[in-house]
Every structure is written in structure tokens, then in C-alpha cells.
Amino acid sequence: MPNKKTSDKELKPIGEVTHYYSGLGVAIVKFSKVVRVGETIRFKGATTDFEEKISSMQYNHKNIEAAKKNQQVGIKVSEKVREGDLVYPVE
Numbered sequence: 001m002p003n004k005k006t007s008d009k010e011l012k013p014i015g016e017v018t019h020y021y022s023g024l025g026v027a028i029v030k031f032s033k034v035v036r037v038g039e040t041i042r043f044k045g046a047t048t049d050f051e052e053k054i055s056s057m058q059y060n061h062k063n064i065e066a067a068k069k070n071q072q073v074g075i076k077v078s079e080k081v082r083e084g085d086l087v088y089p090v091e
Contacts, residue, residue, distance in 0.1 A: 011088050011089065012088075013032070013086040013087060013088055014031055014032055014033050014035065014041070014087055014088065014089050015029045015030055015031040015032060015035070015041075015086070015087035016029065016030055016084065016085070016086055016087065017029055017043065017045075017081045017082065017083055017084065017085040017086075017087065018030050018072060018083060019083060020080065020081050020082060020083065021074075022080065024076075025076060025077055025078070026074045026075065026076055026077065027043070027074070027075050027077045027081045028072055028073070028074055028075075029067075029072065029073060029075055029087055030070065030071070030072045031067045031068075031069065031070070031071060031073070031087070032069060032070065033069055034066055034067065034068060034069060035054070035066065035067045036054070036065060036066040036067075037054050037055070037056065037057050037064075037065050037066070038053065038054060039053070039054050039089075039090075040052065040053045040054070040090040041054060041087050041088065041089060041090060042087065042088040042089075042090050043077070043079075043081050043085050043086075043087055044085065044086055044087075044088060045081070045082055045084060045085030045086065046082075047082070048079070048080070048081050048082060048085045050078075050079050051090055052075075052077055052078060052079075054075055055076060056075070056076050057073050057074070057075055058073060058074040059071060059072075059073050059074070
């Protein structure tokens with residue numbers, strides 16, 4: 001069985017930032033798996049590296065509790081993210 005402890009390089013991204021609204025502090029993320037409000041995720045890119053607990057998520061301007069696979073959703077973030085930043089799970 002593989003060791004449970006993994007480094008950043010071994011973790012697979014679960015999503016990617018497709019857009020960022022700086023005035024709202026909202027990242028649009030396309031997830032490759034189901035992700036729910038309350039989960040903690042990590043944004044990582046060339047100049048981005050921080051963790052954020054998902055406090056709210058929207059799809060078509062409506063609050064949702066979970067993002068479906070391949071769905072693009074808006075997530076309120078505390079720091080700036082950039083298009084192309086990858087999103088990783090936090091254990």
C-alpha cells in the first residue's frame with residue numbers, strides 16, 4: 001500500500017482557476033471531481049500558494065453546496081489567484 005503522506009508533487013490537482021474577479025474576490029474554478037462547501041483546498045501557481053476553506057460556492061449566481069465534476073463554479077477567496085492556477089485537495 002502506498003504511504004499516506006504525500007508531497008505536493010505527488011498530489012494531483014482537482015481543479016483549475018479559469019477566471020478571477022478582483023473586485024469581488026471571486027475565483028472561477030473548474031473542478032475535475034465533486035467538491036463541497038466546507039472542504040479546504042490549496043491554490044498553487046507561479047506566484048500563488050495558499051489554502052482556503054470553501055465558505056460559499058455559486059453556480060449561475062445561485063448558492064450551491066457542491067460542485068459537480070467538470071462544473072465551473074465561483075468561490076470567494078481571501079487572496080488573489082490567477083487564470084491557470086491549479087487547485088489541490090488538503091488532507
